[in-house]
Amino acid sequence: MSSLRLATLLFSVVLLFAFVNAEDPYRFFEWNVTYGAIYPVSSAFPQQVILINGQFPGPDIHAVTNDNLIINVFNNLDEPFLFSWNGVMQRRNSWQDGVYGTNCPILPGQNWTYTIQVKDQIGSFFYYPSLSFHKAAGGFGGIRILSRPRIPVPFPDPAGDHTVLIGDWYNLNHTRLRTILESKKAPFPSDVLINGKKSTPVGNAVTYTVQQGKAYRFRISNVGLQNSLNIRFQNHTMTLVEVEGTHTVQTNYTSLDIHVGQSYSVLVTADQLPRDYYMVVTTRFSTIRLEATALFSYSNSNGQIAGPVAPVEGVPDNYDIGFSLKQALSIRTNLTASGPRPNPQGSYHYGMIKIARTIRLSSSAAQVNGKQRYAINSVSFVPADTPLKLADKFKIPGVFTLGSIPDSPSGRSMYLDTSVMAADFRDFVEIIFENPENMVQSFHVAGYSFFVVGMDGGVWSESKRERYNLADAVARCTIQVYPQSWTAIYVPLDNVGMWNIRSEFWARQYLGQQFYLRVYSPVESVRDEKVIPPNALLCGRASVFAPPPPPAVAPVVPPAVAPAVSSISAAPTVAPVASPPR
Template identity: 65%
Template sequence: MHSPLQITSPHPHRFNFQAHVAFGRQTHPLWLNNTAASLRDDPYRFYNWSVTYGDIYPLGVRQQGILINGQFPGPDIHAVTNDNLFINVFNSLNESFLLSWAGIQQRRNSFEDGVFGTTCPIPPGKNFTYILQVKDQIGSFYYFPSLVFHKAAGGFGGIRILSRPLIPVPFPDPAGDYTVLIGDWYKANYTVLKTRLDRGHKLPLPDGILINGRGPGGAYFSVEQGKTYRLRICNVGLQNSLNFRIQNHKMKLVEVEGTHTLQTSYSFLDVHLGQCYSVLVTADQPAHDYYVVVSTRFTSKILTTTGVLHYSNSAGSVSGPIPGGPTIQVDWSLNQARSIRTNLSASGPRPNPQGSYHYGLINTTKTIRLANSAGQVNGKQRYAVNSVSYVAPDTPMKLADYFKIGGVFRAGSISDNPTGGGIYLDTSVLQADYRAYAEIVFQNDEDIIQSWHLDGYAFFVVGMDGGQWTTDSRNQYNLRDAVFRCTTQVYPKSWTAIYVALDNAGMWNLRSEYWARQYLGQQLYLRVYTESTSLRDEFPVPKNAILCGRASGHSTRPF
């Protein structure tokens, strides 16, 4: 079993290329992919991952987990802006497997997105090498298994994309950098949960909360008094928004899913499903141990877990009551969400300030309104978007599109506005023009919080409020410094609006991060289409692509 290439840097948020470039320009057989001309000038890294079952005990009982290189959670990916990643995944499970990369935008290359609408699964006993480029990106993200209900068994891990050495970072280099993966968890095997959903039933409340794969008291973060540390907090759970806090310590927010933010300090931070936040924490308290606390939000029964912030010169263990947090106050969470703004003076992956893109001065060319709903279809629980409950076709739609295979999907099979009708089943694909500038409104008329993610893109969260969205709602949009991210929440009986430049051609998954809802139909695919065949607009199918369904037997050689 091989470890990934490790390149160290004295600065944890910048990267020294001198040691890296010589290796990065060696010839490698996988480099003969037809994206090579575009990628070869940037450094690249190789990872070998073995995906296996293994016994895990996160909540004190034995479970069958999904491990990557024997680890639960899986290993972190450390990359730098524009790096090319070659991740060779060997599937040792007894069923097909796929990994997806939440937040890595895969410019012009939805074939590598790692969801079934675009990518054939890795069969048992086989391997596949993902070829990814973290093009013009920085920040904190994660990867996860996207097929069936594998996410409930593990297989996830953190992704951090560091800034290039000459790009200024708007805070001093911290003394340490921790990945903090939080999420709700079930004691039941993922196959039991999947069977329950297949039979048309809802899932019960999860059994507990994990921090980095560990239950109460298991997660441990060591600090030195007087020093400042970066925590990259991602909610990789299945069902619940979570609140994160550290006893007697403030958290200074500095980055959200690739965007440097105004550096506001918080005592509590709501992290909704699929979201990632970076905070700076200074060890400025008396030297002993402190609770790290994570609890569910907007639930009648609050689940809570703890970890430990350990001072290296600690005079004692954690003590006192576990600090409480907000419970069901939607207004408090909404106000916090509105306070998260882009730092307009900070550079992103390029030296120009983040505020140099005046998104609010551009006229939108299309408005898409998406409403979620729940109901029964043929006596089974289903979830829908604009009344359509997604069902997967027999062939990845991106491959069907590329090879011109008819009958797999219909562009426009879902309306771009709520229909108000009953739920029905279909393979929902929403057509959008390449380079359109779209306004997307998520309308949530249900009484639970929603969380939405769009693969292949980041977007500006321009507004959110209670009630029904109308054209007058645009009067309250933030058109100056809205946060730019890839996952957004929609509060109960509320709406959220985003602006997105559809400049990434391909077939992209737009989904609920509430995983049972995603599994039972609350998702669709956005077909960002162009007739251009130029590599500047979209890459062809990779030469190493696995072909399945009606795409089997086709050639991956260029036409």
């Protein structure tokens, strides 16, 4: 072999190894989804819940920025099922978002594999079941995305890192709740859980054991169905360090309001006398007060709890909206800290970008055809017989109409439609969430992290922009809107796909308070959007686009040799046509 050919071969090998080593790591998960009986509230009261590999809540997902997650889900329930990933942006890949507008359900007895890359993300999030009010039965778990080793984090490594899933809870199963919602409003929940337990008796308490003088990270997500919750650590302060993927200015709080669908990371230092203290979670802004506790236990504790659960200095009155609003406005981005990349979070000057479009979204509640419904801009969403993403891909007529929800409140009476709003890739938009009702609401924008530039009471007008935070607004994916108030966000539409904008008040979402934003690029390029996955489930009117299996190849019979066995590739999985799950 000539020296030139040898050098070329060696160079090719080096390039190959460089390519292989440069690929982001893969993490593999196999989840078996089943029903099971547990005792979340009382040892005398078993409830049927959704388990993942026998666990409630489900297992945590631990990942590092840019990791590829391969999650094979086996549906052993008696109903179609999907997981969605609250806060995971699914860059270029709404195919994996796991809501009915993007995915066909996994049918009973079947499995399907999600392929998700946590591209350019860090932070604390959660996953949950997205169909058929399954979320009321559990099936949720935490997601933590760590920074890559060479990316600095703006605080020392904590002595421990804990997922804390809090949420309101019903003593009714999800099928009973669905039946109730067919005719009337959802009842008020019966309990609050911390990591799947009400945790009032000491013997049943979730316990976090800490060493005196050390700091611990708590990733707190409100995975409940409707209630804002307040969390506090008895006699301790919390230092907020991260909100839904953004490192924040490190402000100390004695208590935090966490609205449904939101995630916060706090540091708590064990700097008090060595004994056991309560972590307390209570409902906010409701006539009925629900409470759950866990233990924050010093390793050198004498075992005594620091007195009964009592009012803590700085904890607001139940209906003190002003306290909560002031706290929300105090949450700001740490401009000098690195995010998922080494450059500072403040290097993106969102406040200097020209707004291409303003969208005003107003919530409402009404009866339609004698049944309770909820809407955005008077349109109450009804699911189509085919996932919208598939209908868009295969250009199936009659599934949805672009522009079926207006950009601003229309003043019309509420009506039903499969509402889809059109938007252009790379536009920079302003969205105003308007809440004319007498309750706190919470909204999620899938596929994006947006900047919370303003919120206040009253009616929004263009003059309110004068008070926007255009310097260090926090970037997140779920935001609250206070009663008779508005919240303004800036969204860079840098992610092509079909994205769900929804109420996190789950009965409202289920009964129509959601729509889809179709972010479109005229250039069909994998740079902007990934191709449809080869294992994509095809259902409804998209079933006809499933490729037929390749024809069998006749075996070749060489002389004096036994016939060879032909190999036939499997076609993409096709789900039968079925009515869409609610």
